[in-house]
Amino acid sequence: MKNVKSILNDFKKEVTPDSLAEAVKKANRSTVKKQVLLTGVRSDAHTWNLSYLELLLEELGFDVINLGPNVPVESVALNVRLRKIELIVVSSVNGHGAIEGQEIAEYLGSLLGDVSLVIGGLLTTDPNKVEAASAQLINSGYNAVFSGEKAIADLISFLHQQQLVDLQEAQL
Numbered sequence: 001m002k003n004v005k006s007i008l009n010d011f012k013k014e015v016t017p018d019s020l021a022e023a024v025k026k027a028n029r030s031t032v033k034k035q036v037l038l039t040g041v042r043s044d045a046h047t048w049n050l051s052y053l054e055l056l057l058e059e060l061g062f063d064v065i066n067l068g069p070n071v072p073v074e075s076v077a078l079n080v081r082l083r084k085i086e087l088i089v090v091s092s093v094n095g096h097g098a099i100e101g102q103e104i105a106e107y108l109g110s111l112l113g114d115v116s117l118v119i120g121g122l123l124t125t126d127p128n129k130v131e132a133a134s135a136q137l138i139n140s141g142y143n144a145v146f147s148g149e150k151a152i153a154d155l156i157s158f159l160h161q162q163q164l165v166d167l168q169e170a171q172l
Contacts, residue, residue: 033063034086034164037079040069041100046093049121053091056152060165062087073107080111087116087164089155095125098133105141112141116162120146120155 036057040050047069054066065083067075079085088108090101101119108117119142123133134145144158159165 033061035083036062036064036087036089037067037076037083037085038064038089038091039067039071039076039104041090041092041094041096041104042070042072043096043100044092044094045069049091049093053089056156057089060156060159061169062165073104076104077108077111080108080115085115087118087159088112090117090119092119092121092123095122097121097123098129098137101137101142102140105137109141116143116164117141118144118146118155118158120151123147 038050038053038057040046050066050068054064057064065079065085067079076088080088090097090104092101097119101123104119105117119137123130123137123145130147134147137145143162144154146152146154146158156165156167160167
C-alpha cells in the first residue's frame with residue numbers, strides 16, 4: 001500500500017499544490033477499496049470461474065476475499081460477520097446455483113444488512129428453468145442474478161448502477 005510520500009516520489013518532480021492534490025487522490029484510490037466476498041457453492045469444485053471473477057473484481061477496484069470452491073454456508077456467514085463486506089458474489093458452474101444459492105441467501109438473512117448479494121453462472125442443469133430459478137433467487141434475498149452470455153457485462157452494469165464501481169476509475 002503506497003502512502004502519499006511514496007506516490008510523490010514516483011512523480012520525481014517538485015511538489016506543487018496540483019501534484020499534491022493528485023497524489024492524495026491516488027493514495028485514496030489505492031487505500032480505500034470496497035471489500036467483496038467471492039465464493040462458490042458447497043458442491044462446486046470448479047476454480048476457474050472464481051479466479052476469473054477475482055481478477056475482474058480487482059480490476060474494477062475491489063479488495064477481493066476469495067473463499068474458493070466447496071464453501072460451506074457457515075464460512076460465508078463467518079466472513080460477513082468478521083469483515084466489512086460491501087458485496088457478496090456467489091458463482092456456480094455445476095448447475096446447482098439455484099438450490100445452493102438459495103440456501104446461502106436464507107442462511108445469511110438478517111446478517112446481510114446493506115450488503116449486496118449477487119449470484120451468477122450455471123444456475124440449473126435445465127435451461128428451461130433458468131428464468132424460474134432466477135426469480136426464486138431474487139425472492140430468497142439476492143439483489144441480482146446473472147446467467148447466460150451477458151452475465152459478466154450485466155454484473156459490471158449492476159455494480160455501476162449500484163455505485164459500487166466507477167467505470168472511469170476501473171482498470172479495464
